[in-house]
Amino acid sequence: MRLKGKVIIVTGSTTGIGKAIAKRCVAEGAKVVLHGLEEDLGLEVLGEIGEKNAVFHCEDISTDRCPANLVRVAEKSFGKLDAVVNNAAWVVTSNVNNTDRAFLQKILDVNTISPFLLIQEALPQLAKTKGCVLNIGSVNAWSGEPNLLAYSISKGGLMTMTRNLGDVLIRDHGVRVNQINPGWVLTERERERKKEHGLSESWYEGLPPIYAPAGRILWPEEIAAASIYWLSDESGPISGQVVDLEQYPMIGRNAPKDTSTIK
Template sequence: MNRFVGKVVLVTGAGSGIGAATARRFAKEGAYVVLVGRTKEKLEKVAQTLPAEISYVYPADVSNNQAVERLVKDVVSKYGRFDVLVNNAGTATEGKITEVGVEDWQKVMSTDLDGVFFCSRSALPELIKQKGCIVNVSSVSGLGGDWGMSIYNAAKGAVTNFTRALAMDFGEEGVRVNAVCPSLTKSEMTEDMLGNAALMASFKERIPLGRPAEPEEVADVIAFLASEDARFVNGVNLPVDGGLSASNGQPRQA
């Protein structure tokens, strides 16, 4: 498939995990891919796996509004257009709110929520011109609560509803806004979880497919939502969770 030939796709948090896999997927389908993240070395490593003529490494902190505004201006200056924004950059912290600090709240909110707001706000005038789209990376943790993850739940819950609201506000202008909501996915951020045998046994018990997601499996859904194949899909927060959210939460009885 070559659904994105000639289109410009910006992926935040592109240095690893879902972001890196998403950049590779769009490049495979012919897009010009802008790889955004805080660490230039990580971005360059991902870029080495892409054709040089279609990748653009752009180190930036998406929690900084001025940096995001420069980013969008530079992308449009370089390519003359902007078609797809994938808001993927994120971080997490664990603990009840009585166990974490204000700085933990601010760190998660600035990346997971402020970054989505800043990037979307700056990109929308250009996306309106191209009748483009936004795909946010929320989480199953944005669809329901977790023990000991209240800050992350708050941030991703906000992204989930922000997705719906943007879809309503900008649909008439031709811009679709959707989100993917992955469950546990193999990445740098989840290495400690993946290495915990007891925790993995619990996840496998809860996920009907019996395993965590590969980053590429989430990237495939992101590409679908950004494509013309999903041209009438708008305001959706799509679980990519192996069936985890299909459960009502009761324990296995058979």
């Protein structure tokens, strides 16, 4: 029980990586504040992990009051707050030709600014418990794919924020801030996104080595397993660190000769 007695907010925890992290946190002994936009999915997750272990808050993460509401729910339901997992994000295609000011601002609001505001709101409680923040970024923060421009910009900003606050908050408040950058993960949304792009039902099976040297992409549960180290006391004083979770190096990789496309 590596998280026994801890209270953790996990944003965007109705599906995918966030859901897997929330479930793993409860399995490790934590109480969790679930969060998302889809009430039916949130209540479904709540039913899976049990109302004695979690509470669900349904609200757009980018609204003005959401950060304060999430912290209030944690305090009211469980009496304290030990950690925040900033997982909620908007993953949407865009490029230099179709990204306008309003679109880019919305992406930044959800993926970069809202995580900062939640950290800011939660800081007094996290300082009391000498808690931590785990930001869920993306390997696209390093440069991104051609059609993930706005998303990549937002995750790059999140990564810089992690480095900055990871240094400042551990010194001034005893609060650690770290980040995981997942690679390509087989979430429910990713399955549907690729189908909407015209790929087959089984697009994730038999992927070319250039995309998946191991023969498959990552599972949400594998990201969740890695998150427990950063949320637990096992990581000690480590702060301001960003860890890429992918099956090949993002910088300086030796691309395989097989460059066939996904079918």
